[in-house]
Amino acid sequence: MAAMMASTAATTAALGCVASGQEVGRQVCTTQKMYNGLRVATAFPGQKKIEESAFASIKIRSKAIVTMAVATDVSRFEGVSMAPADPILGVSEAFKRDNSDMKLNLGVGAYRTEELQPYVLEVVKKAEKKMLEAGENKEYLPIEGLAAFNKATAELLLGADNPVIKQQRVATVQGLSGTGSLRLGAAFIQRYFPGVKVLISSPTWGNHKNILNDAGVPWSEYRYFDPKTVGLDFEGMIADIKDAPNGSIILLHGCAHNPTGIDPTPEQWEKIADVCQEKDHMPFFDVAYQGFASGSLDDDASSVRRFVARGIELFVAQSYSKNLGLYAERIGAINVVVSSPEVATKVKSQLKRLARPMYSNPPVHGARIVANVVGDPTMFDEWRAEMQAMAGRIKTVRQRLYDELSTKDKSSKDWSFVLKQIGMFSFTGLNKAQSDNMTDKWHVYMTKDGRISLAGLNLAKCAFLADAIIDSFYNVQ
Ligand code: PLA
Numbered sequence: 001m002a003a004m005m006a007s008t009a010a011t012t013a014a015l016g017c018v019a020s021g022q023e024v025g026r027q028v029c030t031t032q033k034m035y036n037g038l039r040v041a042t043a044f045p046g047q048k049k050i051e052e053s054a055f056a057s058i059k060i061r062s063k064a065i066v067t068m069a070v071a072t073d074v075s076r077f078e079g080v081s082m083a084p085a086d087p088i089l090g091v092s093e094a095f096k097r098d099n100s101d102m103k104l105n106l107g108v109g110a111y112r113t114e115e116l117q118p119y120v121l122e123v124v125k126k127a128e129k130k131m132l133e134a135g136e137n138k139e140y141l142p143i144e145g146l147a148a149f150n151k152a153t154a155e156l157l158l159g160a161d162n163p164v165i166k167q168q169r170v171a172t173v174q175g176l177s178g179t180g181s182l183r184l185g186a187a188f189i190q191r192y193f194p195g196v197k198v199l200i201s202s203p204t205w206g207n208h209k210n211i212l213n214d215a216g217v218p219w220s221e222y223r224y225f226d227p228k229t230v231g232l233d234f235e236g237m238i239a240d241i242k243d244a245p246n247g248s249i250i251l252l253h254g255c256a257h258n259p260t261g262i263d264p265t266p267e268q269w270e271k272i273a274d275v276c277q278e279k280d281h282m283p284f285f286d287v288a289y290q291g292f293a294s295g296s297l298d299d300d301a302s303s304v305r306r307f308v309a310r311g312i313e314l315f316v317a318q319s320y321s322k323n324l325g326l327y328a329e330r331i332g333a334i335n336v337v338v339s340s341p342e343v344a345t346k347v348k349s350q351l352k353r354l355a356r357p358m359y360s361n362p363p364v365h366g367a368r369i370v371a372n373v374v375g376d377p378t379m380f381d382e383w384r385a386e387m388q389a390m391a392g393r394i395k396t397v398r399q400r401l402y403d404e405l406s407t408k409d410k411s412s413k414d415w416s417f418v419l420k421q422i423g424m425f426s427f428t429g430l431n432k433a434q435s436d437n438m439t440d441k442w443h444v445y446m447t448k449d450g451r452i453s454l455a456g457l458n459l460a461k462c463a464f465l466a467d468a469i470i471d472s473f474y475n476v477q
Contacts, residue, residue: 087206087447087448087449088107088108088206088207088447089108091105091107091108091445091446091447092105092107092108092445094439094445095107095445098443098445100443102442102443102464103443103444103445104116104443104444104445104456104457104461104464104465105445105453105456106444106445106446106452106453106454106456106457106465107445107446107447107453107456108453108456109258109322109424109425109453109455110327110453110455110456111322111325111390111394111424111455111456112455112456112457112458113458114393114458114459114460115458116456116458116461119325119390120325121324121325121383121386122382122386123373123379123382123383123386124324124325124326124369124373126379126382127368127369127372127373127376127379128369130372131365131368131369131372136368138364140360140361141174141361141362141363141364141367142361143173143352143355143356143360143361144172144173144174144348144351144352144355145173145174145175145333145361145362145367146174146364146367146368146371148367148371148375149174149331149333149367149368149370149371150172150173150174150333151172152370152371152374152375153172153174153318153332153333153335153370154170154172154333154335155374156290156297156301156374157287157290157301157304157316157318157335158170158301158304158305158308158335158337159298159301159305162305162308164308164337167341168341168344169337169338169339169340169341169343169344170335170336170337170338170344171335171336171338171344171345171347171348171351172333172334172335172336172348173333173334173348173351173352173355174331174332174333174362174367175317175332175333175334175362176330176332176359176362176363177319177320177321177326177329177330177331177332178286178287178288178317178318178319178321178332179207179211179319179332180330180332180359180362181317181318181319181332181333181334182208182211182286182317182334183211183214183215183358184334184351184354184355184358185284185315185317185334185336186198186211186212186214186215186217187215187354187358188315188334188336188347188350188351188354189215189217189249189284190215190216190217191350191354192350193249195218196217196218196247196248196249197218197219197220197244197245197248197249198212198217198218198219198248198249198250198251198284199219199220199221199222199240199241199244199248199249199250199251200212200219200220200221200222200251201221201222201224201225201237201251201252201253201257202221202222202223202224202225203224203225203259203260203449204221204224204251204253204258204259205253205258205259205286205288208251208286219251220244221240222236222237222240222241222244222250223236223237223239223240224236224237224257224260224262225260225262225427227429230417230427230429231262231417231420232260232262232263232264232268234264234268234271237272238271238272238275241272241275241276241279241281242275242278242279244279244281246279246280246281247279247280247281247282248279248281248282249281249282249283249284249315250272250276250281250282250283250284251283251284251286252272252283252284252285252286252303253285253286253288254285254286254287254288254289254290254300254301254303254304254316255287255289255290255293255294255299255300255301255303255422255423256288256289256292256293256300256422256423256424256425257423258288258289258423258424258425258451259425259427259447259449259451260421260425260427261421261422261423261424261425261426261427262420262421262422262427263293263303263422264303266302266306269302269303269306270306273306273307273310273312276307276312277310277312282312282313282314282315283307283312283314283315284314284315284316284317285303285304285307285314285315285316285317286316286317287300287301287304287316287317287318287319288317288318288319288321288322289319289322289323289423289424290318290323291323291384291387291391292322292323292387292390292391292423292424293391293422293423294391294422295387295388295391295392296388297323297384297387304316308337311339312337313336313337313338313339314336314337315334315335315336315337316334316335316336316337317332317333317334317335318332318333318334318335319331319332320332320366320370322424323387324369324370324373324383325390326366326369326370329363329365329366329369330362330363330366331362331363331366331367331369331370334351336348336351390455394423394424394454394455396459397454397457397458397459397462398418398419398421398426398454399419400459400462401418401426401454401457401462401465401466402415402416402418402419403462404462404463404465404466405418405466405469405470408463408466408467408470409466409470411474413473417429424453424454424455425451425452425453425454426451426452426454427449427450427451428450428451428452428469429450429473430450430469430472430473431450432448432449433476433477434450434472434473434476435447435448435449435450435472436448436476437471437472437475437476438468438469438472441468441471441472442464442467442468442471442472444465444468452465
């Protein structure tokens with residue numbers, strides 16, 4: 001076979017793919033099959049001589065039929081087109097390819113130290129040391145994940161003394177971080193609420209659309225960001241949620257809305273809850289930044305708790321990527337708060353049924369870290385202190401960036417939106433061309449919707465970033 005491949009290699013490149021019935025030279029192939037990766041065509045030589053240059057004869061089966069190998073390097077995957085780079089994670093790939101000393105990665109929301117280095121929390125190292133010393137095994141977890149993690153994560157989200165926890169009305173399943181948990185929730189919606197539309201904010205984290213699309217869940221958008229005020233279009237948001245068919249699912253960012261950094265006020269959350277109740281809508285909270293927005297785990301979960309206190313059934317996806325810096329451990333959870341313990345048990349059983357054929361059971365390492373940190377009062381306090389320090393560092397660079405923009409920009413432009421936004425990001429209002437200029441001219445990597453991750457910025461780079469923003473804003477249309 002190897003020799004045959006070699007002898008045909010030169011001709012196959014010129015030939016390309018030969019399909020059954022397709023004319024080759026002046027011959028028509030009558031059959032075509034794959035044998036050990038070789039494409040083999042069969043023709044009737046009696047009709048006309050087959051061009052030797054195009055074929056290598058490998059076997060004469062009978063006087064009438066000659067079998068020939070025609071193609072070795074033609075892929076069945078030829079029809080697969082190139083996928084576009086991911087709008088967020090693709091930015092990190094482009095950043096790596098840039099050799100400039102100026103370069104700054106403000107694309108993905110990943111926390112960096114003042115030295116712009118990735119940060120592993122001290123409390124995580126401590127928990128890992130403890131885990132190593134305990135010599136725990138690597139057996140499969142149950143489909144729903146680590147019990148101690150599931151308990152801890154629901155309590156962190158809802159508060160340990162929340163009645164819904166005491167009444168066992170929460171179905172919690174460990175997920176593959178925020179994304180995997182959202183995906184599991186979406187799969188549940190597709191199976192149990194087929195055709196029900198999910199409303200997502202405009203704009204939202206880009207992957208929400210991919211997750212819903214891949215799960216086969218229809219979605220549409222509600223108004224959220226008002227470019228004129230660089231604030232929340234609350235009227236538009238409420239009108240669109242009201243307009244949605246009764247019983248729709250409303251995807252809400254629990255805190256630190258991505259990409260805008262603009263959250264509803266407590267009063268506005270109450271109004272959103274009113275409309276959800278009026279319209280029998282079900283909220284689906286995405287909580288990817290608990291503790292990272294304000295520095296307080298409780299404050300950042302208050303939106304979810306508000307809805308739960310009203311007795312509204314809902315989904316919540318959680319992530320520990322940011323607040324515990326466990327990005328690569330893929331640790332999070334999907335929680336479904338329902339009306340009775342019986343329903344919770346059934347919902348959990350179905351979440352497990354969905355998870356089993358997708359990934360069987362989740363990874364254990366991150367789950368153990370979270371369970372250890374939350375379960376040990378000393379480590380829990382250390383975590384909160386580190387989280388506050390991370391949130392605090394982001395607030396400090398936010399302030400410095402604002403100061404630099406205000407000082408350097410001699411026009412009357414109001415940059416105070418930078419200060420008003422919360423969480424990791426600033427939504428600068430730069431358009432695609434301006435964002436391109438940030439990258440092409442200034443080597444500042446950011447998403448093309450004008451979002452910058454302040455978690456990837458340090459004080460030393462604020463003046464430079466302000467120059468880049470001002471240049472892009474005023475000199476590029
Ligand atoms: N939900 C929202 C709103 C997010 O912003 C992110 C992460 C996730 C869920 C999922 O994160 P996880 O799967 O790691 O838990 N958004 C990042 C990274 C930080 C990303 O796009 O994957 C971002 O840069 O927007």
